[in-house]
Amino acid sequence: MRTLSMNHFKDARNQVLHQIQVACEQAQRDPATVQLLAVSKTHPDSALREMYQLGQRAFGENYLQEALDKIEALDDLDIEWHFIGHVQRNKTKLLAEKFDWVHGVDRLIIAERLSSQRLQTQPPLNLCIQVNIDHQDSKDGCQPEDVAQLVEEISQLPQVRLRGIMVIPAPDQITAFTDAKQLFEQVKSHHQQPQDWDTLSMGMSGDLQQAIAAGASIVRIGTALFGARDYAKP
Ligand SMILES: *Cc1c(COP(=O)(O)O)cnc(C)c1O
Numbered sequence: 001m002r003t004l005s006m007n008h009f010k011d012a013r014n015q016v017l018h019q020i021q022v023a024c025e026q027a028q029r030d031p032a033t034v035q036l037l038a039v040s041k042t043h044p045d046s047a048l049r050e051m052y053q054l055g056q057r058a059f060g061e062n063y064l065q066e067a068l069d070k071i072e073a074l075d076d077l078d079i080e081w082h083f084i085g086h087v088q089r090n091k092t093k094l095l096a097e098k099f100d101w102v103h104g105v106d107r108l109i110i111a112e113r114l115s116s117q118r119l120q121t122q123p124p125l126n127l128c129i130q131v132n133i134d135h136q137d138s139k140d141g142c143q144p145e146d147v148a149q150l151v152e153e154i155s156q157l158p159q160v161r162l163r164g165i166m167v168i169p170a171p172d173q174i175t176a177f178t179d180a181k182q183l184f185e186q187v188k189s190h191h192q193q194p195q196d197w198d199t200l201s202m203g204m205s206g207d208l209q210q211a212i213a214a215g216a217s218i219v220r221i222g223t224a225l226f227g228a229r230d231y232a233k234p
Contacts, residue, residue, distance in 0.1 A: 006050050008227075009047070009050050009051055009054060009225070009226075010054055012224060012225050012226070012227075013051065013054050013055075013056065013225055015224070016036065016208075016221055016224050016225055017036065019208060019209065019224075020034050020036060020208065020212065020219065022209075023208065023209040023212035023213060024212060026209075026213065027212055027213045029212065033217060034212055034216060034217060034218075034219060035058060035217065035218045035219075036056070036058070036219060036221060037058045037059070037060045037082055037084075037201075037218050037219065037220045037221065038051055038056050038058065038059050038060065038221060038222075038225050038226075039059075039060040039061075039062075039084065039204075039220050039221060039222030039225075039226075040059050040060065040061060040070070040222070040226060041060075041061055041062040041063060041066065041085075041222065041229065042066075042229040042230065042231060043226045043229070045069075045070050045073040045074055047226055048070060048074060048079075049074060049077070051225065051226075052074075052077050052079065057078065057079060057080055058079075058080040058082060059079055059080070059081060059082065060082040060083075060084040060103075060220050060222075061081070061082070061083060061084065061085070062083075062084055062085030062086075063085060064083070064085070064091050064094060064095070067081070067083065067098075067099075068094060068098060071098050080100045080101070081098065081099045081100050081101070082099065082100065082101040082102075082103060083095050083099045083101065083102045083103065083104070084103045084104060084166070084201075084220060085104060086104055086140055087102060087104045087105060087106075087110050089109065089110060089113065092110060092113040092114050092117055093113075093117045095114060096113070096114045096115075096117035096118040096119075096125060096159075097117065097118070097119060097122075099125065100125070100126060101125070101126040101127070101128070101163075102114060102125060102126070102127050102128070103127075103128045103130060103166040103201050104128075104130045104140065104166065105127050105128065105129055105130060105154070106129065106130045106131075106132075106140065106141050106142040107142070107150075108150060108153050108154065111127060111150075111153075111154045111157055111160060111162075112157060114127065114159075114160055115157035115158060115159040115160045116159070118159035118160065120159075122159075124158075124159055124160050124161040125159060125160045125161070126160075126161050126163050126199075127154065127160050127161065127162050127163060128162075128163055128164050128165055128166040128199055128201050129142060129147060129150055129151070129154070129162070129164075129165055129166070130142070130165075130166045130167070130168075131143075131144055131147060131165050131166070131167050131180065131183065132144075132167075133167040133169055133173075133176050133179050133180045133183070134167075134169045134170055134173035134176040134179070136169075136170055140168075141167070141168075144179075144183055147165070147183060147187060148186075148187060148190065151187055151191070151197075155191075155192065155193075161196065162196070162197070163196065163197065163198060163199035164184060164197055164198060164199030164200050164201065164217070165180060165183065165184050165187075165199070165200055165201070165202075166201035166202065167180045167201070167202045168202075168204075169202075171206065171207070174210075177202055177203070177207075177210055177211050177213075177214035177215075177216070178214045180200060180202055180214070181200060181214045181215040184197075184200050184215070198217065199217050199218060200215055200216050200217045200218070201216070201217070201218040201220065202214075202216045202218075202219070202220075203216045203219035203220065203221075204219070204220055204221060204222070204223075205221050205222060205223040205224035205225075206223075208221065208224075
């Protein structure tokens with residue numbers, strides 16, 4: 001499938017907003033407590049510009065160089081940029097300087113580098129700890145039992161603001177969202193500044209309803225907004 005046209009984008013975005021609203025009604029939640037993050041990896045600048053014109057402000061990207069090109073090309077827009085890809089230790093400087101949020105922090109060293117590389121003139125960088133909530137066979141994400149210690153340490157860093165947890169469970173892991181919510185609440189109950197711990201980033205195009213039911217505060221939606229991704233032709 002090719003990138004969809006403006007009218008398609010409008011319909012797609014309205015449909016996703018409607019899905020969020022229905023999921024919130026079912027869960028007896030206020031729709032204002034769920035932020036739609038438009039995941040735009042592989043899609044061209046023009047697609048982001050069109051989504052922006054429809055009112056979308058927060059965009060998520062996975063690949064650093066691709067994201068940097070878009071950030072430069074869309075410099076005239078007031079976009080909130082989220083990095084949702086895997087964070088490599090030697091790429092933290094550009095993440096620290098160019099993004100508003102980094103979701104995939106899973107080690108202290110990454111947070112330390114982001115904090116020291118964030119410019120003094122910028123507001124603190126928002127972070128989420130990526131947790132391997134369903135014990136996937138993957139290097140990404142810390143273990144649930146390591147979260148409390150990481151929160152304590154990252155919370156001391158001056159130029160970052162630790163906001164919560166990000167998870168990417170496998171599609172068949174039906175308890176993963178409620179497990180993530182439980183972990184989130186457990187951390188909040190011990191947090192020194194519980195008002196700063198406000199973000200649960202989970203849910204994609206295929207499972208946003210379940211994620212919202214469990215308490216997601218950011219849903220990361222790509223395919224349902226932009227159409228299928230063509231990795232051969234970014
Ligand atoms: C690509 C991606 C998404 C969006 O997935 P869709 O199924 O296209 O909605 C969300 N989160 C992360 C971390 C991703 O890499």
